[in-house]
Amino acid sequence: MAPGEVLPAAQVWTLSQRWYDNRLSEAYQGRTAAQVEEIFRSLGMTSAFWQYTGPADAPQK
Amino acid sequence: MPLSSSHTPPDLIWQVRAFIYRSFAETAQPPDPQSVARHFQLGPDEVAQVYRELDQHHAFFLEPGTLDIRIANPFSAIPTDFVVEANGKRYWANCGWDALGIPAALHADARINAACAYSGEPITFHVQNGQLDPTSAVVHFVVPFARWYEDMIFT
Known part of the structure; x- marks a missing residue:
């Protein structure tokens, strides 16, 4: 298996709910790297793989 | 709302984003740029400008060199x-x-x-x-977060 991180599908479902919950909202205007890291932290995704080294206000998907 | 300068009003680009996502939700496809132009009363160059700004914001991702929306995560x-x-x-x-x-x-x-x-x-x-539903499946993330945008299609 290639390098990277492997997560149980159940955890990815929780991640999906937090990540995409408001994606269809008129008010959604993206999020910053700092906001992304907060989501990752809330799910225990704290390894170097999930850390961002660029500007904290860089736009995210 | 025709644009009068090279800078797009911030509210407009996010209204276009919402319109595009609504299309994905309702039809599983993005609208074509002509539909966006009609809905927002924009000219072709203005739509192109809005699309490029949304691509730069990572609100969606265009096929390189086109106005074809390839990815509007998760779609x-x-x-x-x-x-x-x-x-x-x-x-x-x-x-x-x-x-x-x-x-x-x-x-x-x-x-x-x-x-x-x-x-x-x-x-x-x-x-x-x-x-x-309960499953033993796993999801493999190959690209570290810090490198997601180097090649979004591969990521």
């Missing part, structure tokens, strides 16, 4: 191995995570059909009433 405009059936429609997702992202975004029950990246074996997930 894919082109066929993939991750098929999501929800609300009586078939959607394509970009990856295993986005396959779960579509029912999360739609707040809908879903059946997800995918193929294991390593064995090729079919994998099916069910989402019902906001819950993922």
Whole structure:
């Protein structure tokens, strides 16, 4: 298996709910790297793989 | 609302983003740029400018050198191995995570059909009433977060 991180599908479902919950909202205007890291932290995704080294206000998907 | 300068009003680009996402949710496809132009009373150059700004914001991702929306996470405009059936429609997702992202975004029950990246074996997930049915499947993330945008299609 290639390098990277492997997560149980159940955890990815929780991640999906937090990540995409408001994606269809008129008010959604993206999020910053700092906001992304907060989501990752809330799910225990704290390894170097999930850390961002660029500007904290860089736009995210 | 025709634009009068080279800078797009911030509210407009996010209204266009919402319009495009609504189209994905309702039709599983993005609208064509002409529809966006008609809806917002914009000229072709203005639509192109808005699309480029949204691409730079990572609100969606264009096919390079075109105004074709390839990815509006979690949706894919082109066929993939991750098929999501929800609300009586078939959607394509970009990856295993986005396959779960579509029912999360739609707040809908879903059946997800995918193929294991390593064995090729079919994998099916069910989402019902906001819950993922028990599964032993895993999702493999290959690209570290810090490098997601170097090549979004590969990511």
